[in-house]
Amino acid sequence: MAGSIRAPIKAKHQRLVLLVVALVVLIGAALLAAWALRNQASYFYVPSDIVAKPPEPDRAVRLGGMVEKGSLKTAADGVTVNFIVQDGKARVPVTFRGIVPSLFVEGSGVVAEGRLGTNGTFVADNLLAKHDENYVPREMQDMTKDQAKQVVAETQ
Numbered sequence: 001m002a003g004s005i006r007a008p009i010k011a012k013h014q015r016l017v018l019l020v021v022a023l024v025v026l027i028g029a030a031l032l033a034a035w036a037l038r039n040q041a042s043y044f045y046v047p048s049d050i051v052a053k054p055p056e057p058d059r060a061v062r063l064g065g066m067v068e069k070g071s072l073k074t075a076a077d078g079v080t081v082n083f084i085v086q087d088g089k090a091r092v093p094v095t096f097r098g099i100v101p102s103l104f105v106e107g108s109g110v111v112a113e114g115r116l117g118t119n120g121t122f123v124a125d126n127l128l129a130k131h132d133e134n135y136v137p138r139e140m141q142d143m144t145k146d147q148a149k150q151v152v153a154e155t156q
Contacts, residue, residue: 044111047090054116063092063122064111072106085110085122096124103129 009017043055044062055061063085071084080097083106094112104110109130114123143151 046087047085047092048087050092050116050122051090054120057116057118060113060115062111062113063094063124064109065092067104067106067108067110069106085112092122093120094122094124096127098127100127101129105129 043059044064045055047063047065050061050063065085065087068084068086068091071082073082074080075082079099080095081100082093082095084091085094086092096112096114104127111128111130112122112124113126113128115125117123
């Protein structure tokens with residue numbers, strides 16, 4: 001025999017092959033994205049977690065807790081701030097160089113983004129201050145509850 005005649009691929013099989021190829025491409029793209037971002041994840045720690053199992057020194061992490069009262073010190077250069085973040089179980093010293101948020105005060109909540117230094121001090125690149133549940137905007141501090149409700153109703 002000189003050659004064999006090939007039968008055309010059925011439409012049902014074409015769709016199945018296309019589906020398998022699309023699935024392989026999708027899984028490949030997801031794995032590639034996960035591999036590329038593996039070191040970019042910023043893990044969240046509280047002081048007791050950092051003390052119990054410190055992250056690697058160059059790993060970007062977030063440290064969250066309360067700024068310990070009496071621990072906030074500004075260095076002579078005016079832009080470096082040292083303080084302690086605590087969670088009631090452990091304490092972690094933090095240093096930050098830059099402009100602190102206006103809500104950042106002793107006794108308030110803070111999330112510091114940065115890295116744990118080899119000496120055990122957390123070196124923050126960014127500070128996020130958290131307000132308490134009783135936060136009132138500056139513009140509404142002198143209003144009565146009725147006036148505040150009226151302002152809120154007018155904005156909705």
